[in-house]
Amino acid sequence: xxxxxxxxxxxxxxxxxxxxxxxxxxxxxxxxxxxxxxxxxxxxxxxxxxxxxxxxxxxxxxxxxxxxxxxxxxxxxxxxxxxxxxxxxxxxxxxxxxxxxxxxxxxxxxxxxxxxxxxxxxxxxxxxxxxxxxxxxxxxxxxxxxxxxxxxxxxxxxxxxxxxxxxxxxxxxxxxxxxxxxxxxxxxxxxxxxxxxxxxxxxxxxxxxxxxxxxxxxxxxxxxxxxxxxxxxxxxxxxxxxxxxxxxxxxxxxxxxxxxxxxxxxxxxxxxxxxxxxxxxxxxxxxxxxxxxxxxxxxxxxxxxxxxxxxxxxxxxxxxxxxxxxxxxxxxxxxxxxxxxxxxxxx
Amino acid sequence: xxxxxxxxxxxxxxxxxxxxxxxxxxxxxxxxxxxxxxxxxxxxxxxxxxxxxxxxxxxxxxxxxxxxxxxxxxxxxxxxxxxxxxxxxxxxxxxxxxxxxxxxxxxxxxxxxxxxxxxxxxxxxxxxxxxxxxxxxxxxxxxxxxxxxxxxxxxxxxxxxxxxxxxxxxxxxxxxxxxxxxxxxxxxxxxxxxxxxxxxxxxxxxxxxxxxxxxxxxxxxxxxxxxxxxxxxxxxxxxxxxxxxxxxxxxxxxxxxxxxxxxxxxxxxxxxxxxxxxxxxxxxxxxxxxxxxxxxxxxxxxxxxxxxxxxxxxxxxxxxxxxxxxxxxxxxxxxxxxxxxx
Ligand SMILES: Cc1ncc(C[n+]2csc(CCOP(=O)(O)OP(=O)(O)O)c2C)c(N)n1
Ligand SMILES: [Mg+2]
Numbered sequence: 001x002x003x004x005x006x007x008x009x010x011x012x013x014x015x016x017x018x019x020x021x022x023x024x025x026x027x028x029x030x031x032x033x034x035x036x037x038x039x040x041x042x043x044x045x046x047x048x049x050x051x052x053x054x055x056x057x058x059x060x061x062x063x064x065x066x067x068x069x070x071x072x073x074x075x076x077x078x079x080x081x082x083x084x085x086x087x088x089x090x091x092x093x094x095x096x097x098x099x100x101x102x103x104x105x106x107x108x109x110x111x112x113x114x115x116x117x118x119x120x121x122x123x124x125x126x127x128x129x130x131x132x133x134x135x136x137x138x139x140x141x142x143x144x145x146x147x148x149x150x151x152x153x154x155x156x157x158x159x160x161x162x163x164x165x166x167x168x169x170x171x172x173x174x175x176x177x178x179x180x181x182x183x184x185x186x187x188x189x190x191x192x193x194x195x196x197x198x199x200x201x202x203x204x205x206x207x208x209x210x211x212x213x214x215x216x217x218x219x220x221x222x223x224x225x226x227x228x229x230x231x232x233x234x235x236x237x238x239x240x241x242x243x244x245x246x247x248x249x250x251x252x253x254x255x256x257x258x259x260x261x262x263x264x265x266x267x268x269x270x271x272x273x274x275x276x277x278x279x280x281x282x283x284x285x286x287x288x289x290x291x292x293x294x295x296x297x298x299x300x301x302x303x304x305x306x307x308x309x310x311x312x313x314x315x316x317x318x319x320x321x322x323x324x325x326x327x328x329x330x331x332x333x334x335x336x337x338x339x340x341x342x343x344x345x346x347x
Numbered sequence: 348x349x350x351x352x353x354x355x356x357x358x359x360x361x362x363x364x365x366x367x368x369x370x371x372x373x374x375x376x377x378x379x380x381x382x383x384x385x386x387x388x389x390x391x392x393x394x395x396x397x398x399x400x401x402x403x404x405x406x407x408x409x410x411x412x413x414x415x416x417x418x419x420x421x422x423x424x425x426x427x428x429x430x431x432x433x434x435x436x437x438x439x440x441x442x443x444x445x446x447x448x449x450x451x452x453x454x455x456x457x458x459x460x461x462x463x464x465x466x467x468x469x470x471x472x473x474x475x476x477x478x479x480x481x482x483x484x485x486x487x488x489x490x491x492x493x494x495x496x497x498x499x500x501x502x503x504x505x506x507x508x509x510x511x512x513x514x515x516x517x518x519x520x521x522x523x524x525x526x527x528x529x530x531x532x533x534x535x536x537x538x539x540x541x542x543x544x545x546x547x548x549x550x551x552x553x554x555x556x557x558x559x560x561x562x563x564x565x566x567x568x569x570x571x572x573x574x575x576x577x578x579x580x581x582x583x584x585x586x587x588x589x590x591x592x593x594x595x596x597x598x599x600x601x602x603x604x605x606x607x608x609x610x611x612x613x614x615x616x617x618x619x620x621x622x623x624x625x626x627x628x629x630x631x632x633x634x635x636x637x638x639x640x641x642x643x644x645x646x647x648x649x650x651x652x653x654x655x656x657x658x659x660x661x662x663x664x665x666x667x668x669x670x671x672x673x674x675x676x677x678x679x680x681x682x683x684x685x686x687x688x689x
Binding site for chain 1: 391392393440443444449451452453454455456457469470471472473474502503505506507508533534535536540541542602603606607667668670673674677
């Protein structure tokens with residue numbers, strides 16, 4: 001078994017996989033290992049999940065463990081909770097995070113609270129997966145990240161892998177976790193044939209059992225001049241920007257949080273203590289979310305480490321527009337990240 | 348009076364049939380063009396076509412009065428076109444232009460036109476249904492005789508939002524026409540794998556509503572059933588449920604490889620394509636000779652092709668919404684062009 005803290009760790013048995021294949025591999029390995037793991041959701045069986053989150057699993061595990069549901073999110077998420085309470089380890093797929101609205105009661109009043117309300121008597125060891133993110137003009141009801149909303153509501157862990165190795169390792173950890181874990185995968189990092197190609201959506205993935213502990217950020221790129229804290233697809237953009245700016249003598253450190261809950265505050269503090277400059281990049285909405293939380297983490301600890309005002313690059317508080325130009329204007333695209341890094345370095 | 352005007356007035360049975368046929372062809376060709384533009388990446392995002400289901404769009408929407416309201420889904424191009432939302436403004440929306448019916452902010456799944464009481468364009472399955480009941484409530488409270496038609500799929504029937512809405516509309520006697528476009532699949536999931544009881548009409552009736560099922564491939568049957576249903580809703584003030592049995596000829600959306608349907612099944616349903624079915628009916632009812640129908644179809648096709656070409660040209664030339672205006676309409680400002688009930 002490998003336990004890795006960094007996405008770059010590699011062993012001789014590594015293969016290159018897409019993020020979706022890595023995720024499926026973790027699910028399959030855990031299903032082999034533990035008969036109580038089942039997967040349910042809309043079109044997760046023969047269809048293989050519209051984001052290839054379950055490709056091939058039906059053939060391997062059959063319809064009693066890979067379960068297609070009607071479009072009844074409240075019922076099947078609640079059903080996952082019930083099954084988890086009875087000791088199963090269901091993975092339940094909400095097709096898009098945007099659809100949380102239909103079934104939020106089950107998520108935050110039940111899945112997230114039963115353990116607490118019962119004084120620890122009852123556990124809900126389930127995984128709720130969902131696709132997030134925009135960039136392909138899918139409009140206001142299909143492009144949101146919303147991880148800040150899940151993270152705001154106590155009682156669930158929230159993991160957001162950015163690359164294939166972490167997708168596998170975090171999925172394994174999520175399934176084994178005794179708490180409910182929300183596992184949010186960005187469509188842009190899955191390596192889907194029908195999405196814009198992203199070079200980092202294919203990467204080395206350790207063979208066999210692979211666990212990435214939940215709650216530990218990764219230093220995706222070490223640097224000394226400025227810290228970019230981010231998650232998910234934005235990690236890739238941040239790395240691209242960091243590469244570009246390194247040619248100009250700006251040495252950026254990129255921190256991939258990998259989970260919002262628990263938040264690895266130590267990793268943030270350690271990096272900012274070193275660089276003294278902070279940019280937070282978040283594809284979720286700007287206000288009341290992850291970017292504010294990261295900044296608060298630093299200033300609550302010691303505002304004097306900051307050599308310049310912090311910069312936040314997030315979706316301004318507007319729904320995601322359809323029109324390509326408008327959508328790209330709200331997303332944390334590399335150009336916006338680069339400008340923010342330049343401002344904070346100049347400041 | 349021109350042939351077109353006569354069609355709109357529906358003075359005669361022939362005029363009605365002509366209108367229905369022309370609208371179905373407009374929708375079919377418009378969507379075929381959209382598929383083409385999608386492949387050329389002029390249209391982006393998710394694109395859901397109603398090809399095969401045009402008889403429902405045209406039969407239901409064409410029966411509504413101008414002051415009736417409509418709430419639709421992400422598969423709504425046909426509903427919007429049949430409602431009279433100008434093709435130009437729909438195409439501009441698909442291109443994400445400022446002149447689009449939703450200012451480029453909505454896209455294919457979020458077409459809106461308040462001036463025609465066309466309230467979306469909703470991409471959350473069943474998400475439009477409670478809203479439709481609310482529109483009906485407002486009309487009811489203001490003494491308006493308008494009906495709200497909401498269109499949704501067989502998959503939406505499995506959502507709590509449908510069941511809660513159906514109960515409320517029946518309980519409070521609200522003028523809602525529930526139009527379930529039963530195309531037998533919710534994405535890749537067949538009807539019998541989403542519902543324990545697949546007789547959706549019987550289940551709707553259990554809410555205390557009048558409920559009928561209709562051959563949704565027969566545009567006249569759809570039209571007649573809708574006329575009857577609307578008359579009932581207007582006179583009784585009660586909701587009504589129509590199950591329109593139809594079939595989509597294309598995949599769920601442009602990304603869907605459509606591996607879950609038997610090709611023979613698709614071919615079988617194509618035999619009841621509503622467009623040729625209506626054309627041959629003109630002949631069988633003795634309204635036109637085969638030669639006349641053919642000539643007339645060619646005329647419609649050429650007019651529709653021109654309309655589509657123009658819509659594409661206009662959309663392509665239309666301006667984009669300036670990025671500076673991004674935050675407009677997040678909340679309602681004093682100058683926003685909001686339609687208000689008087
Ligand atoms: C609440 C919600 N769940 C899931 C989806 C994803 N989804 C979009 S369309 C669709 C199938 C809907 O089927 P149906 O209601 O029969 O309409 P059809 O597409 O056949 O017209 C699904 C599952 C969604 N948009 N909203
Ligand atoms: Mg359907």
